[in-house]
Amino acid sequence: MKTFIQLKDGIGWASVNTTGDVEGAIEVDSGSGDFYLKKKYENGVWSEASLIRFAEINDEGEIIEIKRTYYSSEVTGPVMVDGVKSDSKWVDGVWVNSIRIEPVVELVQSPVLDNEDTNVEETQN
């Protein structure tokens, strides 16, 4: 029995255990197929693949669901990036964060003292 790995978007997507051959797939050690699923294949080297987080949005650009995949062809919405919050909107191809109005903290100071402790030398002509 041979084991072949089929790639999707350069990442292991399906494994086949067969006595024959699978065209266009990469042969690996027999029975080891599951290990290579969701692994990145580049120049003969397997490595960990990055998980892509993307959003499903409504007509107003609001996030209605966040999904994850290893395969770029399965990304069907704008990719989530650092700083995007659940109430962010996708507007004209960019993420726009909502504006939050923070409470104003008012500092109360003691009145400034007059010129005590100052040693002013006045000059008279």
Add this chain to the structure above:
Amino acid sequence: MGIATFPAASGGGGIKSVQRGSAASAGNVTITAVDIAKSFVTVFGTASSGTVAATGAVGGPTGTTSATNGDLLGRNAGYNTGFVNEGAINRVMGSVNNPSSNVTLNAVNITGGTNNLVAAIVQGFLANSTTLTVSGACRYEVVEFA
């Protein structure tokens, strides 16, 4: 009321080949060519769908917070008297005198929802002699008879 006649057994041999494997998501799996008229597919979904509700409590710390008593030093802006520029002068602008205060966060319960995470229904079929189409993450087996 039994079955009067049974269909005659057709000729043919046993299992010619078995192919097993896994798919990470929906799509077409390329397999070694089989005769689809003499093959069947078994698919076992490994994907899940739905949500899991959480029930529990979130606890908060209980303790005290305090500020150091003392003077608050400030610096008034320099100004020009017309004759002498005084420059900046350090002054005592006020004081800090915050008594200790208790900080208590009550535990908050998390409730709601239902536990309805279920195995997603995944199906598969042979689109042609070398293509197995699956509708989601699964393990599959293609059995071809002689």
